[in-house]
Amino acid sequence: MYRILLPRPDDVAAWRDAARQAALANIAASDLLWDVEGAGQDLFGASSSPLPPASPGAFAISRHFLRLVDDVVPHRDPERFSLLYRMLLRLLEQPGALADEADPLRRRLDLLAKEVRRDIHKMRAFVRFRELGERFVAWFEPDHHIVRVNAGFFVRRFSTMRWSILTPDLSIHWDGSSLAEGPGAIRADAPDGDPVEALWKGYYASIFNPARLKVGAMLKEMPRKYWANMPETALIPELIAGARARETRMVEQVTPRGNADVAWQALREEASHCTRCDLHRCATQTVFGEGPVDADIMVVGEQPGDQEDVAGRPFVGPAGQLFNRALDEAGIDRSRLYVTNAVKHFKFEPRGKRRIHARPNAGEIKACRWWLDQERAIVSPRRIILLGTTAIHAVTGKASSLASVRESPIELGGGVVALATIHPSYLLRLPDKAQAEQDYARFVDDLRSATSP
Amino acid sequence: MAQLDVRQKLEILADAAKYDASCASSGTSKRDSRGATKGIGSTEGMGICHAYAPDGRCISLLKILLTNSCIFDCHYCINRKSSNVRRARFTAREVVDLTLAFYRRNYIEGLFLSSGIIRSSDYTMEQLVEVARSLREDHHFRGYIHLKTIPDADPGLIEAAGRHADRISINVELPTAAGLERLAPEKSASRIQGAMAGMKTAIEDGKDASRRYPSAPKFAPAGQSTQMIVGADAANDRDIVHTASGLYDRFALRRVYYSAFSPIPDASAVLPLKRPPLLREHRLYQSDWLMRFYGYRPGEVAQATDEQGMLPLDIDPKLAWALKAREQFPVDVNRAPRELLLRVPGLGVKAVDAVIASRRWRKLSLADIGRLSRSITKLRPFIVTTDWRPTALIDRIDLRARVTEQLELFGA
Ligand code: SF4
Numbered sequence: 001m002y003r004i005l006l007p008r009p010d011d012v013a014a015w016r017d018a019a020r021q022a023a024l025a026n027i028a029a030s031d032l033l034w035d036v037e038g039a040g041q042d043l044f045g046a047s048s049s050p051l052p053p054a055s056p057g058a059f060a061i062s063r064h065f066l067r068l069v070d071d072v073v074p075h076r077d078p079e080r081f082s083l084l085y086r087m088l089l090r091l092l093e094q095p096g097a098l099a100d101e102a103d104p105l106r107r108r109l110d111l112l113a114k115e116v117r118r119d120i121h122k123m124r125a126f127v128r129f130r131e132l133g134e135r136f137v138a139w140f141e142p143d144h145h146i147v148r149v150n151a152g153f154f155v156r157r158f159s160t161m162r163w164s165i166l167t168p169d170l171s172i173h174w175d176g177s178s179l180a181e182g183p184g185a186i187r188a189d190a191p192d193g194d195p196v197e198a199l200w201k202g203y204y205a206s207i208f209n210p211a212r213l214k215v216g217a218m219l220k221e222m223p224r225k226y227w228a229n230m231p232e233t234a235l236i237p238e239l240i241a242g243a244r245a246r247e248t249r250m251v252e253q254v255t256p257r258g259n260a261d262v263a264w265q266a267l268r269e270e271a272s273h274c275t276r277c278d279l280h281r282c283a284t285q286t287v288f289g290e291g292p293v294d295a296d297i298m299v300v301g302e303q304p305g306d307q308e309d310v311a312g313r314p315f316v317g318p319a320g321q322l323f324n325r326a327l328d329e330a331g332i333d334r335s336r337l338y339v340t341n342a343v344k345h346f347k348f349e350p351r352g353k354r355r356i357h358a359r360p361n362a363g364e365i366k367a368c369r370w371w372l373d374q375e376r377a378i379v380s381p382r383r384i385i386l387l388g389t390t391a392i393h394a395v396t397g398k399a400s401s402l403a404s405v406r407e408s409p410i411e412l413g414g415g416v417v418a419l420a421t422i423h424p425s426y427l428l429r430l431p432d433k434a435q436a437e438q439d440y441a442r443f444v445d446d447l448r449s450a451t452s453p
Numbered sequence: 454m455a456q457l458d459v460r461q462k463l464e465i466l467a468d469a470a471k472y473d474a475s476c477a478s479s480g481t482s483k484r485d486s487r488g489a490t491k492g493i494g495s496t497e498g499m500g501i502c503h504a505y506a507p508d509g510r511c512i513s514l515l516k517i518l519l520t521n522s523c524i525f526d527c528h529y530c531i532n533r534k535s536s537n538v539r540r541a542r543f544t545a546r547e548v549v550d551l552t553l554a555f556y557r558r559n560y561i562e563g564l565f566l567s568s569g570i571i572r573s574s575d576y577t578m579e580q581l582v583e584v585a586r587s588l589r590e591d592h593h594f595r596g597y598i599h600l601k602t603i604p605d606a607d608p609g610l611i612e613a614a615g616r617h618a619d620r621i622s623i624n625v626e627l628p629t630a631a632g633l634e635r636l637a638p639e640k641s642a643s644r645i646q647g648a649m650a651g652m653k654t655a656i657e658d659g660k661d662a663s664r665r666y667p668s669a670p671k672f673a674p675a676g677q678s679t680q681m682i683v684g685a686d687a688a689n690d691r692d693i694v695h696t697a698s699g700l701y702d703r704f705a706l707r708r709v710y711y712s713a714f715s716p717i718p719d720a721s722a723v724l725p726l727k728r729p730p731l732l733r734e735h736r737l738y739q740s741d742w743l744m745r746f747y748g749y750r751p752g753e754v755a756q757a758t759d760e761q762g763m764l765p766l767d768i769d770p771k772l773a774w775a776l777k778a779r780e781q782f783p784v785d786v787n788r789a790p791r792e793l794l795l796r797v798p799g800l801g802v803k804a805v806d807a808v809i810a811s812r813r814w815r816k817l818s819l820a821d822i823g824r825l826s827r828s829i830t831k832l833r834p835f836i837v838t839t840d841w842r843p844t845a846l847i848d849r850i851d852l853r854a855r856v857t858e859q860l861e862l863f864g865a
Contacts, residue, residue: 159487159488214508
């Protein structure tokens with residue numbers, strides 16, 4: 001058993017020298033014990049001996065492997081030296097072996113390298129300097145032995161500043177022209193109290209959008225172990241706790257402010273180019289809702305029919321006429337209602353010269369719901385009368401039977417109530433006259449009670 | 454009105470910038486301040502995220518507005534003229550000082566500055582340029598600067614911005630011209646595109662110049678990007694993907710950012726009440742990746758959408774495409790060319806390169822692929838290895854349910 005004692009845990013050059021010497025002496029990985037000065041545990045101390053004197057000779061090794069060595073050596077895993085040595089011996093036999101990325105040893109080394117690189121990156125990101133007199137001082141606790149390799153980054157970036165980075169194992173100091181090393185430190189050596197921290201916290205709290213809380217994504221990139229050294233993280237619990245309330249306040253403040261008319265015109269114009277579903281292909285035009293944009297009551301039908309499609313206005317065909325008659329009988333002024341359809345394009349099947357109405361499917365209802373929601377937002381009605389199951393589906397988002405919702409008002413939130421009844425076209429299709437009359441009377445009743453104060 | 458102090462202004466003007474999606478600080482030329490007697494800063498290609506906010510987004514730059522006052526009235530924007538938010542305005546000097554103070558403490562990689570429009574587009578643009586000029590010339594700042602330009606401003610000013618900034622962005626704002634007309638009636642799609650085209654030419658000229666004279670100043674070395682708001686107009690994902698790919702092609706953009714419209718205080722009545730699901734934004738970014746790094750054509754991404762032109766929210770667009778293009782699968786990982794391997798759900802660019810490197814060495818088994826990818830469950834139905842052939846799986850009608858169900862189990 002041979003023992004190699006490296007002077008420092010991150011000493012790449014010393015590892016390379018020792019590994020070369022051992023490889024030239026044909027020492028097997030299992031006969032080599034790697035240790036770091038001062039690390040203590042010399043379990044095999046008694047039975048081990050130093051390497052035999054260097055035998056002359058050299059061998060070439062790929063640059064790729066040397067990069068891997070650079071990345072892996074700073075890792076804290078005590079096995080790293082010996083894993084690298086095993087890889088080195090393998091490469092001497094099969095110089096291309098490193099190309100096999102699926103190989104378990106290569107994979108293990110890659111993972112170690114990745115952890116080191118991540119630690120280096122996190123140090124660059126999460127070091128926080130505090131101004132102490134002439135000098136900027138930071139406290140940081142790396143996972144691996146990365147402080148020396150990472151020093152260059154801080155030198156290149158903060159070359160005209162004087163700074164120190166203190167860690168438990170080692171501190172580094174830059175005075176504007178040269179870098180010095182010192183022993184490990186404790187947190188109190190980099191005391192709080194930089195007044196700029198308050199500004200930074202103010203920034204951190206304000207740039208966060210409470211409508212997009214994603215705590216998991218934050219934790220993945222900024223695990224809690226780093227929080228202690230970053231001033232802004234002290235705010236996180238309170239920001240998360242307050243997010244719901246802030247978002248609600250943001251949404252509550254969404255109140256139409258006097259530009260409803262302009263908004264509605266613009267919306268109608270935009271809807272005329274809609275291609276959200278395939279219905280726009282065959283229909284003549286988008287049939288948008290109409291009526292006062294400040295109406296108290298909104299009526300939602302199914303979709304335009306043959307005549308509406310041509311006229312470009314809702315409820316002008318036979319069903320629309322029946323609807324007008326029922327409104328008259330119920331004593332309601334149609335010009336006070338905002339009348340629209342769940343789906344804004346005519347869906348039909350051509351039969352000879354005629355275009356036979358076809359029901360919109362769930363996908364079409366969902367696509368068109370975007371417009372209906374916008375209309376609701378602008379008109380902001382107190383009540384919504386739903387004509388038929390398509391309208392119920394579009395407004396509530398659920399396909400329910402009329403019978404199940406006809407009797408009782410549906411609360412839509414925000415004090416808005418929806419009332420469901422039949423679609424007038426249903427009456428036109430009923431073959432039984434007596435039945436039609438009875439249903440018509442009930443329809444008028446429904447309209448009356450839906451509009452009574 | 455009492456004078457606001459810097460901290461109050463910072464809070465107002467950062468709050469006003471929080472809806473902006475872009476924050477990256479990568480892809481610029483490499484520089485540092487070694488050996489300098491004055492100045493500070495470095496860029497090493499890869500940007501660094503110095504903190505993460507509870508919304509999961511990275512904080513890499515000091516992202517603020519010079520002012521949130523505006524003479525325009527874009528409906529989706531909290532700073533529009535008719536909104537009654539609290540207003541504040543920084544001087545150029547204050548922004549410079551803040552940037553340097555934060556940079557010295559290693560809080561940030563640099564500055565991302567945009568602004569509401571005050572007085573005129575030119576006046577506003579002059580102020581933005583002045584901040585960048587002062588940082589670069591008076592303070593020899595070598596960190597990252599991203600300027601959001603005002604598309605209406607004089608081309609000379611936009612050019613000056615490019616000389617000082619690493620990146621320039623010109624926002625298209627909305628994916629459709631109809632949406633822009635409705636929500637930002639004072640902005641014009643053609644003027645915005647004109648500014649992008651101008652910037653593209655300037656960037657190309659800049660590259661030419663530095664090829665010929667290495668000492669020529671770098672012009673916007675991190676290129677130009679843009680942002681569009683998703684969910685405030687009726688555009689579906691299919692429309693958005695087409696718009697984005699058109700922008701990439703025509704203006705050589707580095708990035709298109711998507712910002713899910715989020716409810717803003719004091720909003721205009723023209724806006725939707727609800728935000729679109731955040732996942733939608735994520736799916737759009739994934740589709741963007743497919744086009745930029747995986748060789749998908751926009752039409753292929755569109756194949757992954759449903760009848761309403763929307764990408765599914767429950768699975769990623771690559772898997773959605775694969776489930777619709779089953780005739781392409783399974784792919785033999787030991788033979789297939791790179792382009793085809795890139796189409797396998799669950800195999801990223803890195804994994805594909807690893808597969809190609811490894812198979813020169815030997816034939817790969819399912820366990821090998823397992824070591825190279827994150828989730829073998831997702832992959833299995835789509836690949837053939839020396840010891841695995843999923844003949845029955847790929848034709849199963851319930852494949853989607855099986856793959857997604859297993860994914861959920863995996864994530865739990
Ligand atoms: S039916 Fe509605 S969603 Fe479909 S194209 Fe027409 S307006 Fe757009």
